Amino acid sequence: MKKQDSDLSSQRRLNFPLSTFNFPLYNLILAIGFVILSPRFAFDAITKGKYASGFRQRLGYLPAIVDESKLIIWLHCVSVGETNAAQPLVKKILAEFPQHQIVVSTTTRTGQNLARELFKSDAATVFYFPFDFKFAVRRVLKHIKPQAVLIMETEIWFNFLRECRKQNVKTALINGRLSPTSFRNYKLIRGFMSEVLTNLDLALMQSESDANRILQLGIAPGKVTVTGNVKFDLSFDANETDLTREFRERFEVKTPLIIAASTHEPEEKWIVEAFKRLRADFPNDKPRLLIAPRHPERFGAVENLLKNSGFSFAKRSGETAIHDKEAEIILLDSIGELKSVYSLAEIVFVGGSLMTKG
Known part of the structure; x- marks a missing residue:
């Protein structure tokens, strides 16, 4: 009898409502983690400028929305990749729902800068996504009053989704993905x-x-649909853009150009070594190399690598100079320009393919 009572007690503990137990625990962990990591946040803010940008917005204090008469659809993009991928979606939404307006949030500073540029004529406002504290989330939702929130790829913030449900705001993952690593963690x-x-x-x-991974995490099957990757909906103009012509003229792209796009550490080192051998194999028609690191915070590290590579190199961000036309390697240390130079390449290498990236 005692054993049965023990088993029943265990079952009751296992069936204890997660909404009343785990969310307080999650919020406690979140608060403790924030306090512990605050010195690191402060250090990065001072030395690298990270987190300082938009800090008030991350606490829920947003700029005023100019036209409050229109209904609002909130689109969230984490960083540069999701922001780029969202372009056709934004155009489609505005065409299909002209009575609505779009607001766009990002998590990273680079994503924020790109979103402000790409959506300056389409979005009512662009802002930083709030920290997942209940007070910040509630403040933002009260300010924006969105009809729906569209989340690019997979940003699963527990308090945010819960507060959206409480306020009857519809939420959807768009272009959702769950890598094997993320799936194992979840x-x-x-x-x-x-x-x-x-x-x-x-x-x-x-x-x-x-779809199978998110189903295994417990979402209702009726909520899941496979739609493909919206990045394939991005249009690439076959004709040269002004930016493409600028690159061609500034760097005098005549010899074969190899583009290493969205590279990760230590891929740049491997690519430069392979580039040395390639130029030795083609002495009469030596190719040139353009490297575009995936993360802007690594621009400086890649620049230092190129300085010690033995090759002449030029930076996109640098002042235009005569030696740009002779540079053997070009460092694309800018945001949102990569797709404009693809048409100049003979060969394109996509970074992250030499290692496992979750």
């Missing part, structure tokens, strides 16, 4: 994830694998 808290995902209204996933 599986460790599958019970909690199942509760969190009940707050999500729709999950439009990139592939069957992504």
Whole structure:
């Protein structure tokens, strides 16, 4: 009898409502983590400028929305990749729902800068996504009053989704993906994830694998649809843009150009070594190399690598100079310009393909 009582007690503990147990625990961990990491945040803000930008917005204090008469659709993009991918989606939404306006949020500073440039005529405002504290999330939702929130790829913030549900704001993952690494991590808290995902209204996933992974985390099957990758909807003009012509003229791109796009550490080192051998194999028609690091905070490190490579190099961000036309390697240390130079390349290498990136 005692054993049965023990088993029943265990079952009651396992069935204890996650919404009343795990969310307070999550908020406690979030607060403790923020306090512990605050010195690091402050150091990075002072030395690198990270986190300082938009700090008030991350606490929920947003600029006023000019036209309050229109309904609002909130689109969230984490960084540069998601922001670029969202371009056709924004155009489509505005065409299909002219009575609505779009606001765009990002997490990273580079994503913020790009969003302000890409959506300056389409978005009512561009701002930083709030920290996942309840007070910040509630303040933002009260200010914006969105009809729906569209989240590019997979930003699963527990308090945010829960507060959206409480305020009857529809939420959807767009271009959703779950890498094997992320999936393994989420599986460790599958019970909690199942509760969190009940707050999500729709999950439009990139592939069957992504759909299967999010289903295993406990989302209702009727909420999941495979739509493919919206990045394939991006249009690339076959004709040269003004930016393409600027590159061609400034760097005098006549010999074969190899582009190493969205590279990660230590791929640049490997690419430069391979480039040395390639130029030795083609002495009469030596190719040139353009490197575009994936993360802007690594521009400086890659520049230092090139300084010690033995090759002449030029930076996109540098002042135009005569030696730009002779530079053997070009460092594309800018945001949002990569697609304009693809048409100049003979060969394109896509970074992250030499290693496992989750």
